[in-house]
Amino acid sequence: xxxxxxxxxxxxxxxxxxxxxxxxxxxxxxxxxxxxxxxxxxxxxxxxxxxxxxxxxxxxxxxxxxxxxxxxxxxxxxxxxxxxxxxxxxxxxxxxxxxxxxxxxxxxxxxxxxxxxxxxxxxxxxxxxxxxxxxxxxxxxxxxxxxxxxxxxxxxxxxxxxxxxxxxxxxxxxxxxxxxxxxxxxxxxxxxxxxxxxxxxxxxxxxxxxxxxxxxxx
Amino acid sequence: xxxxxxxxxxxxxxxxxxxxxxxxxxxxxxxxxxxxxxxxxxxxxxxxxxxxxxxxxxxxxxxxxxxxxxxxxxxxxxxxxxxxxxxxxxxxxxxxxxxxxxxxxxxxxxxxxxxxxxxxxxxxxxxxxxxxxxxxxxxxxxxxxxxxxxxxxxxxxxxxxxxxxxxxxxxxxxxxxxxxxxxxxxxxxxxxxxxxxxxxxxxxxxxxxxxxxxxxxx
Numbered sequence: 522x523x524x525x526x527x528x529x530x531x532x533x534x535x536x537x538x539x540x541x542x543x544x545x546x547x548x549x550x551x552x553x554x555x556x557x558x559x560x561x562x563x564x565x566x567x568x569x570x571x572x573x574x575x576x577x578x579x580x581x582x583x584x585x586x587x588x589x590x591x592x593x594x595x596x597x598x599x600x601x602x603x604x605x606x607x608x609x610x611x612x613x614x615x616x617x618x619x620x621x622x623x624x625x626x627x628x629x630x631x632x633x634x635x636x637x638x639x640x641x642x643x644x645x646x647x648x649x650x651x652x653x654x655x656x657x658x659x660x661x662x663x664x665x666x667x668x669x670x671x672x673x674x675x676x677x678x679x680x681x682x683x684x685x686x687x688x689x690x691x692x693x694x695x696x697x698x699x700x701x702x703x704x705x706x707x708x709x710x711x712x713x714x715x716x717x718x719x720x721x722x723x724x725x726x727x728x729x730x731x732x733x734x735x736x737x738x739x
Numbered sequence: 740x741x742x743x744x745x746x747x748x749x750x751x752x753x754x755x756x757x758x759x760x761x762x763x764x765x766x767x768x769x770x771x772x773x774x775x776x777x778x779x780x781x782x783x784x785x786x787x788x789x790x791x792x793x794x795x796x797x798x799x800x801x802x803x804x805x806x807x808x809x810x811x812x813x814x815x816x817x818x819x820x821x822x823x824x825x826x827x828x829x830x831x832x833x834x835x836x837x838x839x840x841x842x843x844x845x846x847x848x849x850x851x852x853x854x855x856x857x858x859x860x861x862x863x864x865x866x867x868x869x870x871x872x873x874x875x876x877x878x879x880x881x882x883x884x885x886x887x888x889x890x891x892x893x894x895x896x897x898x899x900x901x902x903x904x905x906x907x908x909x910x911x912x913x914x915x916x917x918x919x920x921x922x923x924x925x926x927x928x929x930x931x932x933x934x935x936x937x938x939x940x941x942x943x944x945x946x947x948x949x950x951x952x953x954x955x956x957x
Contacts, residue, residue, distance in 0.1 A: 560778050560779045560861070560863075560884075561778045561863045561884055561891070561892060562778060562881075562883065562885045562888060589864065589891060589892055589893065590890070590891060590892075591887075591890050591891055593887055593891060594891075615862070615865050642864070643778070643864075644833070644863070644864055645779045645861060645862070646807065646831075646833035646862055646865075647864075663780075663883065665780065665881065665883040665906060665909065666778075666779055666780025667780045669809075669811055670780060672808070672809050672811065673779070673806050673807060673811060673812075673861070674779060674808075674861070675807065675808055676807065676831060690912070691883065691909065691912060691913075694908070694909060694912055695909070695939070721913070
């Protein structure tokens, strides 16, 4: 008689399982957390630099910065007012994963913070495939990258909760069709929240900061 | 008596072996070939668009364009005057590898061309780890990406034969220390050829085109 093999549902891979554990750890400390992803140079660190002073006296922030090499990003986050900044050097890996984040979380007394900002490695492909356990994913696009990016990198645009369009101050100097770009996003990710802004001039920062405060319950 | 196990030197992985085969195929057809790599949006396709008209009546060019999705790039290369343009859709993979290039080469009668331009997937990390078999590797950086990129993505800057610094027309509008950027490159890759240029204004294109012609033996 044939053996009855039970259907096993919801088999998670090791990364997803660790991401769930990270989430539980973050939530039990009452922290709201985001994972910021982008191409190299789109402005993830600049966004953090411009955001932190606007959260002063409202949220206590910890930043975790992922890079192939250097501690440039965590130094900038700390200088901008993060109460704590942890650098992860991936040693060549092109994305953060849940086990790397777990290692960084172990460096932090999470109860001391209201907001955890995780800055991923600059990469418009691979980070989309590795959940970290954060509450929301934020993609930073930028005007000089070009208006075809949602079409060419759909995986990244599909899975995020908010899209920031940085460097709008450069719109007069490059060819960028905002309607074509936004149409590409909406097809992949209908109704996703979009924040056009400039980290250089500060234009548009208020709406983004308001979204953060609201999500952090403030 | 113990078995005498010979020392096996120079074990190549499968990708490197295929890259060698690609190189042999390209060379036997008398073609000069380059692999263009960059962050998403640095201007790989724009560079090809601006280069091809300048090679008209001098070199017959085939372009192979790698992307996660769409044929936007090969369409642009064909429109700009490539005699042939092959699109590789990686279906999620964040880089080209030698087996993908082999598949594309099989679509081309290489003897019909003098120059083969391979445009890699937009990614400042992974393509550095996968040889394709092309003669020279070219990295396209761009001013709005920021001057810290050689420090943060050393693997990519270390292995290339030429660095193009695109979008120099945006220098007046962003914070970019050219000396800091170039110092980062020179530490990783001493003496590497650097071409500052703008695909938008055409400034600096001549030196780059001359380098291509010289390398192609014209």
